[in-house]
Structure formats: structure tokens, C-alpha cells
Amino acid sequence: MCTLSPKLVECARNKNIDIITLADVEGxxxxxxxxxxxxxxxxxxxxxxxxNTCGDCVEACPVSLPxxxxxxxxxxxxxxxxxxxxxPNLYGISKAGSPAPCKAACPAGVxxxxxxxxxxxxxFKEAYDLIFERCPLPAVCGRVCQHPCQSxxxxxxxxxxxxxxxxxxxxxxxxxxxxxxxxxxxxxxxEQQKEKVxxxxxxxxxxxxxxxxxxxxxxxxxFEARPLMGGMLRYGIPRYRLAAEVLDQEIKNILxxxxxxxxxSRVEKSETLLKPKTNGGSAGxxxxxxxxxxxxxxxxKKLGIPGEDAPQVLPGLKFLHDVNVGGKPAIGPNVLVIGGxxxxxxxxxxxRRLSGVKAVRLASLEKPGEMPAHSSEAAEALxxxxxxxxxxxxxxxxTDGGTVTGVEFRACTRVFDENRCFSPQFDDAKTTTVRAxxxxxxxxxxxxxxxxxxxxTGPGGRVAADKETLATSIAGIFAGxxxxxxxDNQHPKSIALVQCVGSRDTARNAGYCSSIxxxxxxxxxxxxxxxxxxxEISIFCMDIRAFGKEFDQYVNRARDEHKVKxxxxxxxxxxxxxxxxxxxxxxxxxxxxxxxxxFDLVVLSVGLRxxxxxxxxxxxxxxxxxxxxxxxxxxxxxxATSRPGIYVAGAFQEPKxxxxxxxxxxxxxxxxxxxxxxxxxxxxxxxDYPWERDVTDEDPRRCVACATCVKVCPYGAPMxxxxxxxxxxxxxxxxxxxxxxxxxxxxxxxxxQEDAQVxxxxxxxxxxxxxx
Numbered sequence: 001m002c003t004l005s006p007k008l009v010e011c012a013r014n015k016n017i018d019i020i021t022l023a024d025v026e027g028x029x030x031x032x033x034x035x036x037x038x039x040x041x042x043x044x045x046x047x048x049x050x051x052n053t054c055g056d057c058v059e060a061c062p063v064s065l066p067x068x069x070x071x072x073x074x075x076x077x078x079x080x081x082x083x084x085x086x087x088p089n090l091y092g093i094s095k096a097g098s099p100a101p102c103k104a105a106c107p108a109g110v111x112x113x114x115x116x117x118x119x120x121x122x123x124f125k126e127a128y129d130l131i132f133e134r135c136p137l138p139a140v141c142g143r144v145c146q147h148p149c150q151s152x153x154x155x156x157x158x159x160x161x162x163x164x165x166x167x168x169x170x171x172x173x174x175x176x177x178x179x180x181x182x183x184x185x186x187x188x189x190x191e192q193q194k195e196k197v198x199x200x201x202x203x204x205x206x207x208x209x210x211x212x213x214x215x216x217x218x219x220x221x222x223f224e225a226r227p228l229m230g231g232m233l234r235y236g237i238p239r240y241r242l243a244a245e246v247l248d249q250e251i252k253n254i255l256x257x258x259x260x261x262x263x264x265s266r267v268e269k270s271e272t273l274l275k276p277k278t279n280g281g282s283a284g285x286x287x288x289x290x291x292x293x294x295x296x297x298x299x300x301k302k303l304g305i306p307g308e309d310a311p312q313v314l315p316g317l318k319f320l321h322d323v324n325v326g327g328k329p330a331i332g333p334n335v336l337v338i339g340g341x342x343x344x345x346x347x348x349x350x351x352r353r354l355s356g357v358k359a360v361r362l363a364s365l366e367k368p369g370e371m372p373a374h375s376s377e378a379a380e381a382l383x384x385x386x387x388x389x390x391x392x393x394x395x396x397x398x399t400d401g402g403t404v405t406g407v408e409f410r411a412c413t414r415v416f417d418e419n420r421c422f423s424p425q426f427d428d429a430k431t432t433t434v435r436a437x438x439x440x441x442x443x444x445x446x447x448x449x450x451x452x453x454x455x456x457t458g459p460g461g462r463v464a465a466d467k468e469t470l471a472t473s474i475a476g477i478f479a480g481x482x483x484x485x486x487x488d489n490q491h492p493k494s495i496a497l498v499q500c501v502g503s504r505d506t507a508r509n510a511g512y513c514s515s516i517x518x519x520x521x522x523x524x525x526x527x528x529x530x531x532x533x534x535x536e537i538s539i540f541c542m543d544i545r546a547f548g549k550e551f552d553q554y555v556n557r558a559r560d561e562h563k564v565k566x567x568x569x570x571x572x573x574x575x576x577x578x579x580x581x582x583x584x585x586x587x588x589x590x591x592x593x594x595x596x597x598x599f600d601l602v603v604l605s606v607g608l609r610x611x612x613x614x615x616x617x618x619x620x621x622x623x624x625x626x627x628x629x630x631x632x633x634x635x636x637x638x639x640a641t642s643r644p645g646i647y648v649a650g651a652f653q654e655p656k657x658x659x660x661x662x663x664x665x666x667x668x669x670x671x672x673x674x675x676x677x678x679x680x681x682x683x684x685x686x687x688d689y690p691w692e693r694d695v696t697d698e699d700p701r702r703c704v705a706c707a708t709c710v711k712v713c714p715y716g717a718p719m720x721x722x723x724x725x726x727x728x729x730x731x732x733x734x735x736x737x738x739x740x741x742x743x744x745x746x747x748x749x750x751x752x753q754e755d756a757q758v759x760x761x762x763x764x765x766x767x768x769x770x771x772x
Contacts, residue, residue, distance in 0.1 A: 009087065011087070020041070022042040026038040102153050105151065119170070139176065197291070205481025225264070234247055271474055289476065293451070293480075299445065305396055307397030316339065317343070331357065332436075332437030336361050336407055337439075352385060367415075368390050392411060395409065404437055409433070465479045493532070494535065500517065512607075515655040521539050538599075610629035705724045707726075715734055716732055
């Protein structure tokens, strides 16, 4: 900072230099003398015009982070100034690189902290729009989501998590209740695409994919086999949790974006919808450029035990479907639900609400704390009178004359193995029987693979789709939703620093000098000796390039006074010694003889390479790079780039130390000023000042043109003249003295009423009265 800080201050004080921080150059257009630069600026999250760098915010901030300025050895606060000499001298807030815990926990990646903050500001429509960007069913999710975001909320460390799900529901319900106020045409896609996409399945996965595709400009057609859209939201979730009118409103909002829905349209094989050029199939019927399969998991897995084919044993999903469409499933007064997930709890609570049902029991392999059902759903089921039987596995459905009478169970001693994989174990010595006349099975869901055609499937019949792209084994067909499967800490006494590792090596396309390594290694050696006096330090090098004022003297002092050894050789091998774990360095000395030396610690001076963003920056600016990935320049014009009018300085051109960078920056600035030579000074505005005049014998100027007299005078006598001085208009003045009384500078006097005159008159009065 001893070199950088004065330069920064000098630049900041120059009225012809604007320093733009937190900015990236996106592109440059034009020619020398007429460049247009596109810049994107990142937020500081602090209003610069209001910040006076008092530091009170730092004292109040509770978040501490590693401080980059001191190599993360110390800490700083989330609101910070990088270092005391920072330019501009302002604070900024450091946003976390990873998402907030609530956002990271959300499967849809909804910006929970964003819409919570908008709701707090009363911006309900904006909050709804923010939710809709990632979740096109905000009112639905606000009712049935298991809200993992809320479970991960940082606020729970203080009292309890923010009610994120309920706030989402509130934002959606508010907007729907005031739809006339917020009525407007849906936002059109940025650019209409020529390709068409078919979505098979009108459930949450299909609807979400349709919305995203429509936003990108694709024509989307959704094929739904059932009479109404919604999928499991409509036919699997009970109405007491999700009202049909809420779901209808959400689906209407989605279809209003320009999405075509074809209900009652079952697709027999997904590949028949692809254009012939993609799959070589028949050209009959409407064809699409791509197909997204989101058919859901609508089949219920079987128990695999005797008696489960009895007519009173019902699949859980079919039972919920019948209830949701208004049917009346034929069930008896004693209902037993087998399963421990959310579907099992929903089935049990639905059965509890049906007329004629007297008792509902739920049996699961898992113990209460292991059940996959959400804890709040299970708790509500208990409150409604559902009886839980945890830790039991069914072995037989008992029947009498073809009618179910109960289910036999054995004790489950373990559900998951040590790796948390499903691997139940049972104790056959412990058995029990639960009486029931209706059994509802909810132990898992499966896929109807008939629609998939020749698409490759994996375990459980689920589609084997790429995790990132969702592409299946057939080009043009994608799948998502339920259909897809889911040291010794001792101080070293001998240290070796090896130079030119990865630089000056033509065999690895790094034939350039890294420039800073020699002096950095020397400085590290000196610092190490300060912390570990007496340590033996050796620097292996081809040569020492001390390019800078008095750099060579620094190297000489390290060698002569502090006994740092400079060995002109390049190690050919490093081998760890068994036992001591030290490193043996093999090298050839200046005489060509092989040498071996043992060190406690070996430090590699790895050559500087262009950063990952160099190529991207060069492409944005239209600059050519050399064979090493640095900016290409001419040896005789080291600051001129391949693009006229754009100059380079510092490590972007090649690795270099601070003094060389500063010198090159001065050269680049001079070249840039040369381009401005013809127009230099044409923006200067000259100001004309009044001529000097003799003010001898004039009263000192006290008036500062504060206009206090102008405001107080009831007759409008005072005025501010062109010389920015108060002037009394005699024709209007009544001599009341109001202006004299209020003038803060005592610049106004009342004629014949000066202090001396008043005091003289008082003296005369007192003498005439026999006083003094």
C-alpha cells in the first residue's frame, strides 16, 4: 500500500479523473476519439451520498467474515471498508456468494428473502411477481408446501423461523383478491421462437416447464389425459388442504400466458409426437420439435403379502382420486392405512372425514421420529383422532369369506442401514393384529411405463434422464417431475523455495518470466526469518531478476546479512522421506554434479498465469491475446493493444511487479493523452471576475446575504443586490428597526440611533436629572 495509496489519492483528487468502482466493462465500440463504453455496475448496497464513513454501521453489524485484505488471517464485518486508505472512502455490504439458507433449501430456488422483504414494504404485487419467476403456483405452494425454507431460516436461532410459506400464500391471495387493481396483459416473451414443444402431463412439473418454455418464446401445448389440469394437485391432495378454486385460478394464470391445454388427451407413446426428422417416425398428426414427459407417478405399489387382492384393499392414490372428484368410496367403519408418508397421512385424514367411519388407524415401518410424512401433518392427524401404530410391518391381510377382517404385523427393528439406505429388518417373534374392514395401501408410487415407449428407464420404471439437461435416451425427448429417479504442526528449521515452477518452461507453453517470483521469494524468506530466527533458507533459481529501485540491494542484504542461500539450479525431483515426512530435493549444481538435500518445508513459486476472466474480458473489448493468454502487444510499443486507441498496463499485458506496472501505467496514460491533444482545453469555462476597486475608508463588509432582513421587514425595504449584499431601499424604509434587531451579523444600523448616540443621550438625561 505504500506505493498504491498515494497514487489512488492523487487520482481521486484530480478533478479530471472519475473513478468508477464495482464495475465491469461489457464492451467498447467506436474509434479513437469517439469510444462508447458499456459498463455494468454492481451494487454497493449503501447510498454513497449519505455515507460519511463514521463507522457506526461496523460496530452494529453482527456478521464477521474473513478479511481478504490481510489474507483472511483476520476478520471484518459484512458491512466494511476494504482498508483505511480505500478509494472511494465509503462502506459497502458484502453479500454472501452462496444463496441464503431459505433460498438454498427451496427446491424451486424461490427468492424467499426477497419476497419477504417486499411484503414488509407493502409491495405485494412485486412480491407475487418475484415468486412467480420461479414458482408459477404460489397460492398452491403457499398452502401445501412442506416449507423447508422456513426450517432453514436463520431467524430460528433467535426465536423461530419467519413464516415464509404463509407469506407466500398471503402475497398470492392478496393479488387474486385485487385482480382488478393489478389487471394487465401478461408479459410477452422477449423473442418468439419457431420451434414447438409438447408437454405430456398437466401436473406441477408439466405446468412449470410450460411456463418456462413460454417465457423463452416457444409455442407450448400441454396434453393431459384427465378431464382437468392439475395432476396430483387436483386428484391427490385433499380439498381441505387445497381448494379447487385456488388451483383453477393458478392454472388460468398459466394458460393466459399463451399456453395451449388439451385435456382428455392421452398420449400413447411420447415419441409419436416428435417430428419425423428427429425420430424417423410417421408424419401423421401434429408434430413437435421437442417433447417434455411429466406424466407423474400414478400407480400404487403392492405389499406383496397374502390377501392383498381382496376387494376391500384399496390403492391409496385411487382412494384420494375418488374422494377429490366427489365420489364416495365404499369403505367400512374401521379403516387401516398402511404407510408412513404424506400420502398415507392424507388418506387417513380423508377417511376420518367420511361419514360412517368410526376409527382410522395408520401403521408404518418407521418409528414416530423416522416417518417421512411431515411432522406438522402427522401432528394434525393425531389431533383429528387418527391412531398411529409405528414400528410394524404387514405380513398378511386377514379375510373371512373374501371380506377383510384385519392385518397381521411383525415388529420392525430397523428401517434404514448405517448408510441411511432403506433396508428394513424384522423380529418375527413379536407380532400383532390390527382389526379393520378396509385397508388403504400407501407404501410408494410407481410409473405407468406404457406412455414412455422406447425411452430407457431405470429402477422402479422411472425414466433415466440426465441430471442437468433432463434429456432421455431419445433425442428430443426430455423428462422431469415424479417420472425421473430421483501435518505435524511443527515449525520448520530448513526451508527451500523453488523458483520458476510453471514459468520459463517452453515445454509447457509457459516460456515467459513470471517477474514477481524472485522478489516475492526473497521477501518470504526474510519474513520467515523474523518468525523463525536461525532457520536455514535456500532459494533454488536460474537467476535473480531484481527489476526495481534498490531491489538488488534487498537481495544482497538477504544473502549477505541474513544468510539466505541462492542456489543456481533447478530441482529435478522431490521425494518424501518415510518416517520424518521431510522432503529430499535432488538437483545438479553449477558444476553439473548431482546433489541431494533434505528440507522440512518446500515452497513452490508457481508462475503467474492469466486469470479465468482474462479471455472473456479480451473478447468483450475486442483485444487479441498472445500465445500465453496475455494481451498481445508489440515489443517496441508495449502499451499499445491490437485495437487502436486502447492501451494496456500491468499484469494484463504480462506478469510484472508494482514499479514496472506503475511505469507502464504512466506510459499508457501519456499515449491516451496524445489522442486528446487536439481537443485539450476546449471544455474549460473561463469566469469573469469584477475589477478591483479601492475600498479605503469603507465600512468592513459584514453582510453575508442571509436574507434575514428581507424576510422580517413588513415594508419590503431590504433587497439582495447583484453584488450579493443586502441593500435598503430608502423610499420604502419606515425606520422601524425590525431588520436591525434580527441581523445576525449586526450589519444594519438605524440612522441617528447608533450606540454612541443613544449612550450620549442617556448621559445627558441622567445629568439633567441630577444623576451622574
